[in-house]
Amino acid sequence: MTALLDVEELEVFYGASQALFGVNLSVAEGQAVALMGRNGMGKTTTIHALCRMLPIRGGHVRFAGRDITALPSFRAARLGIGLVPEGRRCFPNLTVTENLIAAARPGPWTLRRVRDFFPRLAEREGQYAATLSGGEQQMLAIGRALMTNPRLLVLDEATEGLAPVIRREIWAAIAALKAQGLSILLVDKTLSEILPLADSCVVLERGRSIWRGPPGDVTEEVKRRYLGL
Secondary structure: OOOOEEEEEEEEOOOOOEEEEEEEEEEOOOOOEEEEOOOOOOHHHHHHHHHOOOOEEEEEEEEOOOEOOOOOHHHHHHHHHEEEEOOOOOOOOOHHHHHHOOOOOOOOOHHHHHHHOOOOHOOOOOOOOHHHHHHHHHHHHHHHHHOOOOEEEEEEEEOOOHHHHHHHHHHHHHHHHHOOOOEEEEEOOOHHHOOOOOOOEEEEOOOEEEEEEOHOOOHHHHHHHHHOO
């Protein structure tokens, strides 16, 4: 399969401290890849680097056949990388509609389509984001990313801290997006929900990609050794 995203030997530093040591991962067109690992192992750092929110000291990031290693984040976003960040980070003093149109770019994902996909956002269209529940804010964060019309949707802990019923709703939405052919890179701690959706898995440990394979190969030994389960 042709790689839409290809990350090779990625090295990232925070000041003098190295955080990533040669991370490798790839996402093919239409594929969902799970980026896994215990807390503090470099998952969010990897996402921020490939979304061009952190400088890259070594290695390469290629997207849609183009080397984007040195691009600023806004240009990477314009190429088609849509990020749903950890903690949602909606604009609290903007309404639901204003949040959605703030980053809108031309394409099949329109305001109407996002409202149809998440009917609750249509019901809350005039409310400020700060007044929404956590689940509604997560829907808004996903909807905002979809409004950029991405080729790759990157979700960092998209269901963290949500009630079980809302988690199921968010996972159903992610599954629907994959069924529509959208490429997805996702981070989440709940293996029972992430593994059925994933086509491939990459495990990070101390800033290194130390295991990769299909979800069916995530054995109890892999869970115990690398994921602390």
